[in-house]
Amino acid sequence: MDFSEPMIWRGHPPHSRTQKKNSPSHLFTFHKVSLFIVAFTLSFHMPNFIPGFQWGQTNREQTIKEIVEVLDKQPTDLANVIREELAEVIYEEAIRYNQDPKFILALIAIESEFYNWAVSEKGAKGLMQIMPYVGKSLAQELGIEWSGDRTLFNPFLNIKIGSYYLAQLIREFDDLHLALAAYNYGPTYIKGLKERKEGIPVQYYYRVRNVYQNL
Numbered sequence: 001m002d003f004s005e006p007m008i009w010r011g012h013p014p015h016s017r018t019q020k021k022n023s024p025s026h027l028f029t030f031h032k033v034s035l036f037i038v039a040f041t042l043s044f045h046m047p048n049f050i051p052g053f054q055w056g057q058t059n060r061e062q063t064i065k066e067i068v069e070v071l072d073k074q075p076t077d078l079a080n081v082i083r084e085e086l087a088e089v090i091y092e093e094a095i096r097y098n099q100d101p102k103f104i105l106a107l108i109a110i111e112s113e114f115y116n117w118a119v120s121e122k123g124a125k126g127l128m129q130i131m132p133y134v135g136k137s138l139a140q141e142l143g144i145e146w147s148g149d150r151t152l153f154n155p156f157l158n159i160k161i162g163s164y165y166l167a168q169l170i171r172e173f174d175d176l177h178l179a180l181a182a183y184n185y186g187p188t189y190i191k192g193l194k195e196r197k198e199g200i201p202v203q204y205y206y207r208v209r210n211v212y213q214n215l
Contacts (some may be wrong), residue, residue: 064091067101070215076114078155089156097167104163106212107183110204116155125152128162135161138168180205 067087071078078086094101111129112118124131130138130152138161139146151157169179169187177200182190184204193200 060091063101064088067091067105070102070105071114074109074114077116078114082155086155086159089159093159093163097163099163099167100212102215103208103212104159104166105215106208107162107166108159109211109215110207116158117153125149126158126162127155128158128165130158130162130165134165138165177202177205180208 064084064087067090068084071083071087072080076083090101090104093099094104108114108127111124112127114127116127118127118129119125120129122131125135132148132152135152136146136148139151139157142160142164144151144157144160152161166179166183169182170176172187173179173182173190178190178194181200181202181204185201190200
């Protein structure tokens with residue numbers, strides 16, 4: 001999914017042979033109005049946050065250290081040595097799918113609050129709260145041996161499967177709001193809402209965004 005930088009209007013005002021040379025205020029007003037219109041239009045099309053790779057992107061070791069620092073602050077059930085290894089996996093999977101590692105951390109915070117053995121009421125499991133039937137299918141695509149709960153409660157494999165799943169949804173929906181809604185509610189449900197032209201729930205998107213911005 002391509003989150004491009006906002007385009008800045010760089011054109012010139014249309015030339016008018018009847019324009020008076022001694023009225024520069026008209027030209028100045030035209031520029032102000034044009035730029036306002038462009039900025040106003042872009043504000044409705046640009047995402048509110050961009051989970052592209054921005055965090056410590058020039059230094060692998062520094063970024064992994066920052067991930068470990070976030071994990072150390074959480075009341076997680078992961079041992080210290082596992083946190084360091086997990087930070088490397090989070091970094092590598094984020095790079096693989098052109099995501100910011102902090103974005104993956106935000107998802108983990110929302111989904112499981114960093115508890116590896118978390119299980120939802122509906123049966124989603126592990127750090128990124130993956131449903132078993134989804135995890136089995138994705139594990140096959142990734143060439144990961146499927147061992148049921150053992151696979152989902154393996155924090156390293158859970159991150160690999162969850163990151164891959166998120167990347168799939170972003171590519172499929174080509175919209176971050178829809179992709180996150182699909183991650184939370186399931187892609188079939190979100191597709192049904194789109195087909196019936198019903199409103200897409202946005203609460204999950206804003207929850208992830210708020211955590212992302214405050215990590």
